[in-house]
Amino acid sequence: MTVIKINAITVPPDGGDELARRFAARAGAVDSQDGFEGFELMRPTDGRSTWLVVTRWRDEASFEAWRTSSAFGAGHGHGGGGGHGHGGAAGEQRPVAVSSELSSYEVAGGSADRD
Numbered sequence: 001m002t003v004i005k006i007n008a009i010t011v012p013p014d015g016g017d018e019l020a021r022r023f024a025a026r027a028g029a030v031d032s033q034d035g036f037e038g039f040e041l042m043r044p045t046d047g048r049s050t051w052l053v054v055t056r057w058r059d060e061a062s063f064e065a066w067r068t069s070s071a072f073g074a075g076h077g078h079g080g081g082g083g084h085g086h087g088g089a090a091g092e093q094r095p096v097a098v099s100s101e102l103s104s105y106e107v108a109g110g111s112a113d114r115d
Contacts, residue, residue, distance in 0.1 A: 004105040007053040035062020
């Protein structure tokens with residue numbers, strides 16, 4: 001069953017464009033991860049400062065395998081890539097996020113995709 005992970009990332013008013021730029025710079029980085037099904041970065045349009053990162057995974061094990069991988073660490077500033085996570089050393093990017101919160105869901109209903 002598909003697992004949905006939503007990371008709600010709060011950024012300062014002037015940080016959204018930088019967050020989007022960093023995600024664009026890493027576009028496709030997770031696409032080849034086993035069990036990965038899709039990703040969207042959601043920009044708020046109602047004055048909020050919280051962006052949503054929505055990912056879909058085949059199962060919880062697939063998500064956990066990615067979360068504990070070196071690719072995740074590099075993409076989130078834990079050892080190399082800068083990402084939207086932590087930084088501070090010379091040449092590394094500073095964090096964009098003020099805070100983030102991860103939520104988990106599974107699909108319980110909906111409508112079929114229509115083309």
